[in-house]
Amino acid sequence: xxxxxxxxxxxxxxxxxxxxxxxxxxxxxxxxxxxxxxxxxxxxxxxxxxxxxxxxxxxxxxxxxxxxxxxxxxxxxxxxxxxxxxxxxxxxxxxxxxxxxxxxxxxxxxxxxxxxxxxxxxxxxxxxxxxxxxxxxxxxxxxxxxxxxxxxxxxxxxxxxxxxxxxxxxxxxxxxxxxxxxxxxxxxxxx
Amino acid sequence: xxxxxxxxxxxxxxxxxxxxxxxxxxxxxxxxxxxxxxxxxxxxxxxxxxxxxxxxxxxxxxxxxxxxxxxxxxxxxxxxxxxxxxxxxxxxxxxxxxxxxxxxxxxxxxxxxxxxxxxxxxxxxxxxxxxxxxxxxxxxxxxxxxxxxxxxxxxxx
Ligand SMILES: [Cu+2]
Numbered sequence: 596x597x598x599x600x601x602x603x604x605x606x607x608x609x610x611x612x613x614x615x616x617x618x619x620x621x622x623x624x625x626x627x628x629x630x631x632x633x634x635x636x637x638x639x640x641x642x643x644x645x646x647x648x649x650x651x652x653x654x655x656x657x658x659x660x661x662x663x664x665x666x667x668x669x670x671x672x673x674x675x676x677x678x679x680x681x682x683x684x685x686x687x688x689x690x691x692x693x694x695x696x697x698x699x700x701x702x703x704x705x706x707x708x709x710x711x712x713x714x715x716x717x718x719x720x721x722x723x724x725x726x727x728x729x730x731x732x733x734x735x736x737x738x739x740x741x742x743x744x745x746x747x748x749x750x751x752x753x754x755x756x757x758x759x760x761x762x763x764x765x766x767x768x769x770x771x772x773x774x775x776x777x778x779x780x781x782x783x784x785x786x
Numbered sequence: 787x788x789x790x791x792x793x794x795x796x797x798x799x800x801x802x803x804x805x806x807x808x809x810x811x812x813x814x815x816x817x818x819x820x821x822x823x824x825x826x827x828x829x830x831x832x833x834x835x836x837x838x839x840x841x842x843x844x845x846x847x848x849x850x851x852x853x854x855x856x857x858x859x860x861x862x863x864x865x866x867x868x869x870x871x872x873x874x875x876x877x878x879x880x881x882x883x884x885x886x887x888x889x890x891x892x893x894x895x896x897x898x899x900x901x902x903x904x905x906x907x908x909x910x911x912x913x914x915x916x917x918x919x920x921x922x923x924x925x926x927x928x929x930x931x932x933x934x935x936x937x938x939x940x941x942x943x
Contacts, residue, residue, distance in 0.1 A: 657839040658870045658902050659878045661830060665939075699833045734879045739906060740863035749879035752872075768876060770899060 617762040618755075619726070626723045628715035631697035636713055638723065639761040646680045646786065647757040648778060650769045651729045653688035653748055654700045662770035666754060668706050669775040674782065679759075682710040687724050687731045687750060689714045727763075729753055756781065821847040822888075822927045826941055827934040832905065832912045839868075840903040840920065840934055841896045846888040848926065854886040854894075856923040857903050864906035865920075870899050897940065912936050 626638045639647070648670055650663040667682050674680060684700075686692035692700075697712035714720065724731065734749040754769035756778060765781050767774045823845040832838025840859075846852050857865045869883045886901060888894045896902050903920070905912070912918060916936040923929050 655837045656880070657830060657832065657837040657904065658868070658880060658898055662898055696836075699836070703831050703833055730875070730877060732877075735881065737864075737866065737882070737906075743907075745906065747880050749873060749877050751876055752878045753876070770878065 617758070617764045618766055619763040620761065621726065621757065621763060622761040624726055624761075626715070626719050628713045628719065628723070629694055630711045630713050631694050631701050633694040636711070638713070639757060642681055642757065643761055644759045646759060646782060647683055648680060648754065649683040649685055649757070650754045651687055651724070651727070651751065652684050653686055653750070654692050654696055655688065655745070655747070656750075659752065659770050663752070663754065664704055666769065666774045667710070668704060670778050671706070671710065673775060673779045676708055678709065679786065680709065680782065682706070684712040685723070686712065686714045687720060687729060688748060689717050689720045727753070727755065754778070758785075822852060822924060822930065823847065824922065824930065824932050827932065828940055829905070829912060829918045829934050829936045831914050831936055831938065832908060834909060834911050835907050838905045838908065838912055840905060840918070841898065841940065842932070842934065843893050843895045844886070844888050845893040846890060849890055850926065851887055851889050852927055853888070853925040854922055855925050858921045859905060860919040861908040861910065861912055862905050866904040866906065867901070868904045869901045914938060
């Protein structure tokens, strides 16, 4: 009987904790980037007032990164594409991921409503990745039959949720199959 | 006490909902020549000049270990045998493994987040509904032709 009495108390305590703790406050940051349509994007300023679910990718990554993109798409579908939740695929390979490359990628994935892929100047992208604690390093290069050199990247596997006040509140391993369920549950609980 | 019973009931109903359907074994062998079988294959959609990947399961029903040593495809000049792996600190990486040995009476599963056939810079868009041809070279079984559908996810099992 005792547990029953304490259970609601514990529950409210948990909710109270969720409201006051966050991973990072990006309110004082301002990164000027560009989306797949070559439209200027200022992060996080442009998204204040909305929840943002973001995954970190590079389009020359055909195995892990599609799992991240697929998870983003699944979360949006499961939430029924709400207007107060914006989705971002943020590239950490701006050298190759130009707006037109990201446009193609967006078309292949069949997402566009409240869903952008963003890139930008290498230095600004690196600063943004730093503040998100997303790490990348060249893992290896290979030379094609045509003689072109291609590099691959090791990278953090991350998906994050930012709240309407530009606070990072949720973080998971971006490619994990359980992530859509977890983030949908989290968003349904806090929105 | 009533509440406890209610709580238990609710928990029980959640648990029963979570039970998964049993996996039905796939009987769609895409090639069955010899005793090396390739099943459940698919190719992820991708754009011309970019990267994509192919996945399948190799079953070795022969009496000895066989090794996949080389793969070629009609959509690119550059195909590699790769593996994704997790590093320290939540980092994900990818490396070329070059070959896949499959012991007698066992299988090797190529799947997202693990082993895959890397399709580097395809000549054309590889779109959902397309068919891609591969030639798989095994050290014992020799060359096997494989045609795979392009789709968004692994075939339902
Ligand atoms: Cu690869």
